[in-house]
Amino acid sequence: MFSFFKSKSSIPSVPFLLESIESDWHSHVLPGIDDGSQNAEQSLEMLQEYVRLGIKKIVATPHVRADYFKNTKESIIEAQSKVQHLITAHQLPLVLEASAEYFADENFLQLIEQDQLLPIENQYILFEFPMQSPILWATKLVEKLQRKGYTPLLAHPERYRYWHGKPQEWGKWKNRGVCFQLNLLSLTGHYGSAERRAAFQLLDTDYIDAVGSDAHGLSHLQKLNELAKNPHFDKLQQLPLLNHLE
Template sequence: MEKDFTDYHCHIVPAVDDGATDLEESFAMARILSEFGFRTVVCTPHMIRGCFENNPARVTSAVSVLQGHLNDAGIPLQLVPGCEHYLDEFLPELLLESVHARPEDRRMLVEVPFRDGPELLSSMVERFFRLGLEPLIAHPERCRAFEPQVREHGLHGALFSVMGWQKTSELSDDSTIMATKRAGCVFQGNLGSFAGRYGNEVRERALLFLRHGLYSCIGSDAHRPEGLAEMLQKGKEAITAEVGEEAALTLLRGTLLQSR
């Protein structure tokens, strides 16, 4: 069966952010991604004012150059230009620049700061929709703003709470991630989160969000080739064990996101 997976979050473009440092690393990552089953890779270098100034024109040019090299090397990956937009006070200005540069591209990957709370999130989401944009929130399982409030029921849930175990069967409607979903946002999970790359707490949170159907697509969030193949496989196995083969393939293909 043709896998035709889509990687919605990848730092494969060389020398533009903290991802691949040179063409050799980009090639190594591309080969691993292709062998795993990815056919399309959305290139999402960081766009952070004062740190990584990756405007749409620069990204499009760099992606075009890398695509040419991959074609010459016979690596069957289709690259798509994108960006990972950092949620900070500079984002509104960057959003306007992106809208003018790519008026046809309405979906934008957004990284919520890992350690910040949700204070800036709701107002920024409103701004996105006023501009006719759809926020795709990157790896919410890694962000403190989305720490889940959970609802337990009865003696069984109380026992798990007393023992210090996390038995989280139902997300509270008051959870920030549920409110953000109701506002119209969609979410991208990291394969590395499911594989345990960021620790057990992030892994369990990713599985919780997965069980509640919060993810519309998956990304590698790959920055380097080292350990990438193992991480991709372990992440896929964890997703499959949780929701089954068909649902795992749907996420890896981005079918839910493409149908919106």
């Protein structure tokens, strides 16, 4: 009988929680091109929550993978223009940049060769490995990116369970010049306790270069409010993250 009074989220919003982080480097806010926002209405809900959280810049990173999401530079830029239109029409204090989350597949190798990538800040390429098992040609992939002048930025290293309990595996990639992007929700246990533990370990070893929400919708952004009382989030805010604006 109290449902009438329920807000959309049971978690109270913490205004400007992410103000010190400044920008989100991993977001599925672009509508209708992957498993994130499905339409302009959902994108607008996310944009408004970003403003409440104190985020000033969003890097949109839709999936690019040959088996599920065959996005191209063109499809991403077209979806970006729709979200930019929302930002302008609603006078939201947000900067939007279009990039992608590239899945490590043959298609990605071709895009690198063909210079068809959308880097973050003209430099960083956000990419992900398969969740189930490591790929044998991962080193080749990283070297290909580096030869093209890019800095590889690995999405959510805390989520690859085949590296759990093997911090030397993280160290190998850091030594090869790969930057790490932590999912903020991993600190809350959103993906599981093993992922949370791995996130804490990555923070303790100072391996984190950037953070992202990896938000696929409004509910993910609202769940970030749980970070307010998280001591690891306090530590994160002291780091010289790539997220900080000039």
